Amino acid sequence: xxxxxxxxxxxxxxxxxxxxxxxxxxxxxxxxxxxxxxxxxxxxxxxxxxxxxxxxxxxxxxxxxxxxxxxxxxxxxxxxxxxxxxxxxxxxxxxxxxxxxxxxxxxxxxxxxxxxxxxxxxxxxxxxxxxxxxxxxxxxxxxxxxxxxxxxxxxxxxxxxxxxxxxxxxxxxxxxxxxxxxxxxxxxxxxxxxxxxxxxxxxxxxxxxxxxxxxxxxxxxxxxxxxxxxxxxxxxxxxxxxxxxxxxxxxxxxxxxxxxxxxxxxxxxxxxxxxxxxxxxxxxxxxxxxxxxxxxxxxxxxxxxxxxxxxxxxxxxxxxxxxxxxxxxxxxxxxxxxxxxxxxxxxxxxxxxxxxxxxxxxxxxxxxxxxxxxxxxxxxxxxxxxxxxxxxxxxxxxxxxxxxxxxxxx
Numbered sequence: 001x002x003x004x005x006x007x008x009x010x011x012x013x014x015x016x017x018x019x020x021x022x023x024x025x026x027x028x029x030x031x032x033x034x035x036x037x038x039x040x041x042x043x044x045x046x047x048x049x050x051x052x053x054x055x056x057x058x059x060x061x062x063x064x065x066x067x068x069x070x071x072x073x074x075x076x077x078x079x080x081x082x083x084x085x086x087x088x089x090x091x092x093x094x095x096x097x098x099x100x101x102x103x104x105x106x107x108x109x110x111x112x113x114x115x116x117x118x119x120x121x122x123x124x125x126x127x128x129x130x131x132x133x134x135x136x137x138x139x140x141x142x143x144x145x146x147x148x149x150x151x152x153x154x155x156x157x158x159x160x161x162x163x164x165x166x167x168x169x170x171x172x173x174x175x176x177x178x179x180x181x182x183x184x185x186x187x188x189x190x191x192x193x194x195x196x197x198x199x200x201x202x203x204x205x206x207x208x209x210x211x212x213x214x215x216x217x218x219x220x221x222x223x224x225x226x227x228x229x230x231x232x233x234x235x236x237x238x239x240x241x242x243x244x245x246x247x248x249x250x251x252x253x254x255x256x257x258x259x260x261x262x263x264x265x266x267x268x269x270x271x272x273x274x275x276x277x278x279x280x281x282x283x284x285x286x287x288x289x290x291x292x293x294x295x296x297x298x299x300x301x302x303x304x305x306x307x308x309x310x311x312x313x314x315x316x317x318x319x320x321x322x323x324x325x326x327x328x329x330x331x332x333x334x335x336x337x338x339x340x341x342x343x344x345x346x347x348x349x350x351x352x353x354x355x356x357x358x359x360x361x362x363x364x365x366x367x368x369x370x371x372x373x374x375x376x377x378x379x380x381x382x383x384x385x386x387x388x389x390x391x392x393x394x395x396x397x398x399x400x401x402x403x404x405x406x407x408x409x410x
Contacts, residue, residue, distance in 0.1 A: 043100045045400045047108045048253050048349050049234055050151075050332075053101045059293040062226050065102040065151035066196040068334045069158040070257065070345065071166075072393070073185035075145045079119055084404035089179035090165060091403065097172050098161075102153045105161065109403050110255045110395035112144040121407050126239060126249050127353060130256075130392035133360045136377050137389040139258070146185065147257065147395050149347070151332075162187075191259065191345045193336035195219070200335055208261070208342035210268045220264055220335050220342055221383075223279055229295025230315070232327045237349045248407055251399035256329075256356045258346040259338070259390040267386050278382055281305060281313035303371055310374035312365060314382035321355075321362040328355040344387070353394060 044052070054062040077083050091109060098104035113129050116122040122129075130141045148165075150158045164172035166182035194200075197218045204211050209220065218224050237253050244250070267275065272286045280289060280296060282305050298319045306312045321328060330349040337343070350356050365381045378385040398406040 064195045067155040069150045070191040071148040072144045072189040079408045088404040106151045108149040110147045110397045114143040115145040127394045139389040140391040142393040193334040195334040206337035237330045253349045255395040260387045261343040281316040282309040306368040306371035310372040311380040321359040
């Protein structure tokens with residue numbers, strides 16, 4: 001393992017400023033307080049606190065960074081204080097290199113079901129193994145030790161970060177690193193993608209991406225995502241005191257990661273009204289959708305719409321999973337052509353995985369099939385006829401102060 005003391009000296013020499021706090025695990029079993037490498041940039045304690053630095057449009061809607069990469073990793077070493085030293089110092093090196101913004105790098109280190117099983121704490125953790133949530137899908141149910149989520153408007157930042165953190169000698173933006181995640185983890189899978197106007201049209205060579213997809217489409221479906229009224233606050237998806245007796249998971253959140261493939265030829269063969277019916281609701285016209293600048297106003301009339309129109313919208317179904325009118329999962333999904341095919345990596349944050357399951361079950365819309373013979377498990381049932389879930393995995397995102405081996409006691 002890398003010498004953290006040597007790293008501290010080198011960072012001090014280049015003027016890295018001190019900030020309060022250190023990893024919960026790294027403060028254990030030591031006679032004196034431990035001072036870890038610090039960050040010259042201001043970084044929130046919540047790893048999932050991105051909203052404050054995301055770019056927004058004229059209506060206050062957040063825009064995710066344009067490029068995304070999720071590195072799914074497994075441990076090569078046993079959990080230990082020394083391994084935690086390496087993980088934490090590597091993450092601090094990353095934060096010392098890039099500012100916390102889409103112009104720099106946003107990142108999250110999340111811990112998976114395999115890790116919590118490894119330390120004998122899965123049943124006491126906020127996460128569980130992924131489940132099959134629809135009878136129309138047969139996804140791979142995956143388990144990893146951890147996931148490193150990277151997002152930036154500068155695609156080279158993602159490439160350089162992965163290369164530097166998981167190779168033996170590659171520098172990061174010219175800086176030699178003494179601590180690397182590759183000393184502890186191996187990358188076993190990778191998810192890549194994009195989000196933003198014009199980017200889907202750059203991938204018309206992939207299977208399922210029509211040549212005539214609009215040049216300004218922000219997502220493969222042509223519609224914008226992340227309107228304010230369709231997203232909860234970061235506070236809403238944060239685990240608070242009282243959910244777990246000892247409070248050890250407070251300040252974190254749970255993360256679900258699905259890979260969905262999309263069949264877009266039939267989607268774009270429909271007229272705009274048909275796409276609006278299935279994305280939103282048959283109560284809306286394309287002109288209505290143009291006026292939805294920061295919210296999507298829904299009446300609770302999914303049953304009535306299914307009976308009257310023989311079609312029901314995706315948004316009006318998932319709106320049924322809201323609590324007190326507010327959404328319960330924070331979406332940070334992005335399009336992909338991984339595997340050479342159009343798709344979505346659906347990344348969501350929620351205080352409890354029960355919130356994700358409830359939202360997906362509302363999306364299934366099985367409760368609407370008796371309203372009209374044209375509404376089936378897939379057809380005329382929101383987006384279900386155009387997507388297929390390939391895999392699922394669950395993770396816990398700890399706050400920054402306990403991101404190195406959460407819930408582990410040596």
